[in-house]
Amino acid sequence: MEKWKMYMDIYQMKQQGFKIRRIARKLGVSRTTVYKYLEKSPEEIAEWMASTQKRKRKLDQYELLIHTWLSEHPDLSGAQVHDWLKERYPNVTVGESTVRGYVKEMREKYNIPKEIYPRSYEAVPELPMGQQAQVDFGQTKQKTANGQTKKLYVICFVLSHSRYKYAEWLDRPFTTKDVMRAHENAFAYFGGAPIEIVYDQDALIVVSENGGDLILTEEFQKYHIQRKFQLYVCRKSDPESKGKVENSVKFIKQNFAKNRVYRHIDQWNEQSMSWLERTGNGKVHNTTKKKPAEVFSVEKRHLKPITKKITISPLDLSIARTVRKDNTVLHESNRYSVPLGTYNKQKEVYVFVTDAQTLQIRETKAGPIIAEHKICEKKGELIQETQHKRDRSKGIPAYMVTVSKNFTDERKAMAFLKNIQTHFPRYIRDQLKIILKAIQDVPFQTRDEALKECINRNFYSATEFKDMVTYIEKQRCAVETTVGEIKQRSNELPTTYESMKPKVRELDVYLEILEGAPK
Template sequence: MLYVKIHQLSERKFKITQIAKELKISRPTVYKYLGMTYEEVKQLLEDPHRKARKLDPYRDWIIAWLEEYPHLSAAQIRDWLLERYPDMEVGESTVRSYVRELREIYQIEKKNIVRQYEAVPEQPMGKQLQVDWGETKQKTINKKEVKLYFIAFVLAHSRLKYMEWQNRPFTTRDAIRCHENAFQYYGGRTEEIVYDQDHLITVSENAGQLLLTTEFQSYVNERKFKIHLCRKADPESKGMIENVVKYIKGNFADSRVFSNIDDWNKRALQWLERTGNYHVHQTTKKRPAEVFLVEKQHLKPVSSLLSFESNHEQSITRNVGKDNTVRFKSNRYSVPLGTYNSATDNQVYIKIKTGKRQTLEIRKQLEGEIIAEHLISLEKGKLIQNRNHTRDRSKGIEEYKEHLISRFKDQEQGRTYLNEICLKYARYRRDQLAIIHRVIQEDPGWIDEALTKCLKEKLYSANDFRDMVQYFKNLKVAPVRNKMNDSKGPKHAKGMIVTTRSLDAYTSILGGAAQ
């Protein structure tokens, strides 16, 4: 076919360079085929005495792979050959030239995707470990498709890689377990670990101030490593792990057939030993496995036992859905309206309480108060809902709003604030009012300060109001409400204890006697 295409373009008066560019082959190849007849080409390919190539016995395999997966690289072809024939000895350049020749003969074009990265300074030994997550879709042995998830690690100096796979999304506990396995694989930990802003480990990052999830914060406190959190949309700051994730997807996982997760993880470790950590790194020009032998001496040792894990044995983490429910064993269990917050972490802790019937307890904090409690259903696909967690539909929107306004000291400010929220969130105004209602019920002592601050900062959102109340509550600011214009004297704020002295105490101080 290549011979025919070259002669067809030549008859159309294409120049040698144009033919080579059009067919993506070299100019010597064009010259060679233009100087031969069809019979000569056929005889050349069928000649039993022609010089045998080292990869000729695997020619059919390679052609089949290229035809089914045209994007495969020569490095990936070599890895697949070594996986099937572990005793094979073949150089990378040999595979590259052979694959290039087959692409020319059979006109199998490869599409290259180029991504730009900014160079970053080299890290000293034992200084930094970079971590990231990824996911792929794999064909199974039954010709179906399954989604797989993985976590990847890379030492910033030696570039030694490690990965683990799951057939379900990662939880914070999964991330901690994989960190421990990575430390055992490396034989120690680095001073610093670099992460993306992932919901598994962080709640928020505000101007450099990190707020980690409760479980991961306990883990960091135990292992005592520093955390460097990358800015959003800034892949260059963790370019090494970005490349590793891409490498794992494009070399190990691409077009590989999945059977079961244990076998997949076993093959992943074999790939790391055979290819991922053995090949010469293009930047360092050294094998990661060889450089790691020196870097390993600079890692900090880790113990094999985590003391804080005993605090979490009976608790399971779940994420609150947008419909303010938590999924557990194929059912949905309600939590109070407003628990879900798109701007913060929605992780909750669930605990199974045994008795005559098992009960599900749901908490926002591991040792915090119970926000919802349900009897565990033995059915599947059910919504188990507490009526107290739903909207109060007995009142109209305006009546509901007026009821909330009456709870504020400055009702004009309250009306202005709630009107702005209802205008901004017209479709969700009942949900917004329900959140404010719950805040007023739980923490009435701080609502006036929060209202004033929200109006000043133009924070027109029920979630902002809730967070502001929590802020004042954490600062332990007790509001004082005095009405100085009361002719009967000042009224003290609710909850304040005012001590008084007897008349004898004052006369004793002034040196007189009681009359």
């Protein structure tokens, strides 16, 4: 009915002499839409409306999911819905404009108005390639998996020409050393540094403006001297001076962070990097009408090369990290190994970066070093020490020799263990562990008897061996109990017989008997 009403309004306004531009402005549609309606007759409009009602759209299969998102988060934008769909269904081939239109229809259909918080900015002239980057901070409050709220902090870098972005998150407020480390990470991500960097008057960087003579914090002043880039600080209450990064922070908060569930800071940063590649730098920018990643491929050649990464002092900057299930620790998008068995669901370790470009991992801030690695400049790499890996070529044979020494006949025991390895090649280590545990407090006689019975019965399994040991031990204990009871009973005489004495006869009686029968 809405399409039919639109057609009638356009038709009547055209009959009244309105121009196409005026009709489009009056009805709030594009001129293309007006032309499309005017080209059709009433019969054709009726047929077209009937066909659209029967036609199944690509997004219909996601209608329930999108409705759930909009119901839970009324301020969700069509662009964010498009990004969430691509994140969950990478093979989806629907354009962003199609998703926006579909979301608009769903809002009208289910009466879900969008919450809007407007903010205005002033345009800033475009700058040449490699000239400037802008830096700003942001904060968000995220829902956790258990329903609580977690405050997160983000620092964002954006190259002014290409709008190419980098973002780094922390679950605590930034320190000056964090800011310096984020600069180094951003330069590594960009593959170079711009000539000029624009900042807000943040206390981590600037102590005082002092009438144009900037007074920087002591630590950042040293860093600024080392990197030798031009520094520009905006005036107070002047966000338009760095409007590009202001918009970028807003984009990150509204498109990536809003309504996303927080679990851990490492995972959050991983998701943020994926979002940057997928949407933040991979989506067409509304102002430049180009993808930042494509423009950056040209701009990066104009950045100043970074020959050596500046290392932040290790003991002043410790980073808490969670040990992952594969006994690794994530640091700057790389995985560094820790000794096997370090993983625990609640286990946290502390990471330090030394001046020698090595990564030290400690159980506590002042505790012993449990792992030390040379820092890798690449991304997505696994850095693993040989001693942190399980030596599968030597470990199993040595383990089998150790187990076989717990039997009288080591050769027979080794043959038995090799048969188990044949039946359970993937779980031989676990099988040997079960056998060792089963014979831990068992005498050699029971071990040997259990081994003999398992071989005779073709029982080549650690579980069956364990059951056999348990059975033999029970039988042995039962026999010992029975023998003990018999001995105890034989030694125990009733008290009524203790005072009794046998009758004593005279010796003549026995002599008379022994002399034989009477003559």
